Amino acid sequence: MLKELQEKYGYIFEKELIEEINQVGTFKEVTEGMLLMDIGQYIRSMPLLISGAIKILREDEEGDELLLYYLEPGDTCAMTLTCCMGSAKSEIRAIAETDTQLIMVPVQKMEEWTGKYRNWRNFVFESYHTRLMEMLETIDSIAFMNMDQRLLKYLKEKTRIGKEDMINATHQQIAYDLHTSRVVVSRLLKSLEKKGMIELHRNSIKIIALEV
Amino acid sequence: MLKELQEKYGYIFEKELIEEINQVGTFKEVTEGMLLMDIGQYIRSMPLLISGAIKILREDEEGDELLLYYLEPGDTCAMTLTCCMGSAKSEIRAIAETDTQLIMVPVQKMEEWTGKYRNWRNFVFESYHTRLMEMLETIDSIAFMNMDQRLLKYLKEKTRIGKEDMINATHQQIAYDLHTSRVVVSRLLKSLEKKGMIELHRNSIKIIALEV
DNA sequence: AGCTTGCAGTAACTTTGGTTACAAAGTCTT
């Protein structure tokens, strides 16, 4: 674990902090699709991403979902950071988008470290900042963009995260993430295919050219 | 200024911090409708609210607006807090919702204080937390709710902030906040009036009973 | 092979909300 820690976080954290994380943290590997955290669940530790990606979802009372953003290596979950104050229950759901390696740090350490390590403090602030910015982007998408543009953005993002020009997902799964219906996704995907931007297959979408 | 400071922040901050704020901060009074911060503007100081309320808006490239949330006494602007890192430009617009008193603190002090004062640190974390939660609520609204429900929520919120059962605003202004058109707002308001929940007047809306 | 199940394509229809257009009423100015 120390090796991965140094590789991904060595340049942001001071030596002693890396040491401490190495001592109290536990290494964890999760496979694609695994549920890492659900709404209403108690938060006991915070994740530091080493590799892979985690998608963060919001859900309403009726069970309708919406993708908020992805966590990537070097990220942590800002939601977790707030567990020390107020409610300790999660407001979001976290699912492994790809196979993912992460280090879990008990939340008790967090407050201690924010006083002790300047770099940790900055890391936490920066996490909050990126998360706020990503929430803003999500708001921009759903408030100002039409479904076809949102779908396009979703495909781009997913290709970036997946690191290949093939997206493995059914139309229904995409519909859940965008909080729309399967029929609408099929319709819009078909029109993208007609424009030559993608190629549709069963359970997968081949990306040809998404830009312009 | 010291009096207001002690009154509103005395129970969260330690004496020395209050002292420091008193020394470096400047007291400011703004009247309803005043623009406090615009998108793209540089952030040089952070506000601590004493009284009144500030509304925070997001805007897209075409100039379409959307109300994000309100800042109230005891709040600060989490967006400002991130100025130390990354871009120092504002991503949002801030307009005084009512006459407002606030204390402006130069941003340079922020980093210094997060190391020095534990209560300041917690205050900053808590601000981030509330802001994230409010962003989540905004997302819930625009993603999961219909316009009639959003309007109802808006009216409730605005009555709470304004502290009276009268809302002074034109349908056009409400339409801007909700990012919809004037005609739609008029339509929905009229149907609320028919249900006996509100009373419509020129430039104002009288609230009768918004709850069920 | 025949059967079942899940995925995708498509048509027809409904709903929500955005757009255009115009009238009526209130407010302000001169």
Add this chain to the structure above:
DNA sequence: AAGACTTTGTAACCAAAGTTACTGCAAGCT
């Protein structure tokens, strides 16, 4: 009081996206 401007009400229409329903197809199973 006349005219200009703002605000609101309303009708008629349009577009985006959600819904229902049915089809064909691919994959897996017995």
